[in-house]
Amino acid sequence: MGFCGEKVTANCDNKRTYNEFLYSLFLSILKFDTYLPNFIGLIGGITLAKLKNCKTCGNQVAKSAKRCPHCGEKLKMGIFMKGLIGLGILILLGIVASLGGGEDSAEPATTTTTSTNDNEEKNKEEINEEQPLSNEGISSDVTIKVLGVETLSEVGGEFTKETAQGVFKVVTISLTNGQKDAITVDANSFKLVDSQGREFTYSSSAQISMDVEEDNGSDFFLKQLNPGLTQEGKIVFDVPADAAGLVLKATGGMMGEEITLKVE
Numbered sequence: 001m002g003f004c005g006e007k008v009t010a011n012c013d014n015k016r017t018y019n020e021f022l023y024s025l026f027l028s029i030l031k032f033d034t035y036l037p038n039f040i041g042l043i044g045g046i047t048l049a050k051l052k053n054c055k056t057c058g059n060q061v062a063k064s065a066k067r068c069p070h071c072g073e074k075l076k077m078g079i080f081m082k083g084l085i086g087l088g089i090l091i092l093l094g095i096v097a098s099l100g101g102g103e104d105s106a107e108p109a110t111t112t113t114t115s116t117n118d119n120e121e122k123n124k125e126e127i128n129e130e131q132p133l134s135n136e137g138i139s140s141d142v143t144i145k146v147l148g149v150e151t152l153s154e155v156g157g158e159f160t161k162e163t164a165q166g167v168f169k170v171v172t173i174s175l176t177n178g179q180k181d182a183i184t185v186d187a188n189s190f191k192l193v194d195s196q197g198r199e200f201t202y203s204s205s206a207q208i209s210m211d212v213e214e215d216n217g218s219d220f221f222l223k224q225l226n227p228g229l230t231q232e233g234k235i236v237f238d239v240p241a242d243a244a245g246l247v248l249k250a251t252g253g254m255m256g257e258e259i260t261l262k263v264e
Contacts, residue, residue: 051063054068054070054071054073055073056068056071056073057070057071057073059071132262133247133260133261133262134261134262135261135262135263136261137250137259137260137261138178138252138259139250139251139252139253139256139257139258139259140179140251140252140253140255140256140257141177141178141179141252142175142176142177142178142179142183142252142253142256143175143176143178143252144173144174144175144250144252144259144261145173145174145175145261146171146172146173146248146261146262146263147172147173147174147232148171148172149169149170149171149172149246149263149264150168150169150170150172151167151168151169151170152164152167152168152170153167153168154168155168155170155206155209155210155213155236156206156209156210156212156213157209157212157213160208160209160212160213161209162203162205162206162209162210164206164238165238166238166239166240166241166243167238167239167240167241167243168203168206168236168237168238168239169192169236169237169239169243169246169263170210170234170235170236170237171190171192171234171235171237171248171263172232172233172234173190173220173232173233173234173235173248173250174230174231174232175225175230175231175232175252176228176229176230177225177226177227177228177229177230177252177253178227178228179227179252179253180227181227182224182225182226182227183224183225183252183253183254183256184222184223184224184225184253184254185220185222185223185224185225185231185233185253186220186221186222186223186254187202187207187220187221187235188201188202189250189251189252189253189254189256190202190220190235190248190249190250190251191237191248191249192237192239192243192246192247192248192249192263193246193247193248193249193260194239194243194244194245194246195244195245195246196243198240198243199249200237200238200239200243201237202235202236202237203236203237203238206236206238207221207235207236210234210236214234220233220234220235244264245264246263246264247260247261247262247263248260248261248262248263249261
């Protein structure tokens, strides 16, 4: 007896119908996006999407289908879908326009901020130019004051006399320690600068000669200055005779902040 003999005709028909169903299911899976509404209706026995007639073959297809599952004809998009797409495009254009507008509006703010900073810097420079140098200032909580300056050709006594190569500028200075710890005071914390920008450190030989003659009168050689105390001393600089417009650059202690004070 053959597989599909006369006694099993009904079974063969059922198998043929089942095979057709599987084939239809396979095609639906291959074109899932096009046949999704019909596929769901085939499995569940209901049609979830509204149907419309294909203008080419006349069969019913889902309104959301892009192609007719029967004849393969491309279906025209409905008015509702066109409206949704148009609305989406308008929303997208609005978002792009708003982002572009935000960038444009940010530029003037940046320009304004930059202009404000430039004006502040200019004002600071004008204030610095208008305010003359003082002979007193504060460096790292240490008050430094220029008490006076002498111009000498030589310093020291009969046996320790030191003659200047140019001229000696002997600057008298006072320091008041406003810190909470002791500071180290030394002549290396000071230097003279003239109007040409030339910097002059103290003359060690002239300093020693003056210290010997004045019985350690400078008091600015690695001296410890306790908090709240004031120390006065003299520092000798050997500078060219044409040096003018001298100012003193000083620091409050070995690690203090440098400040500029008026000398002449």
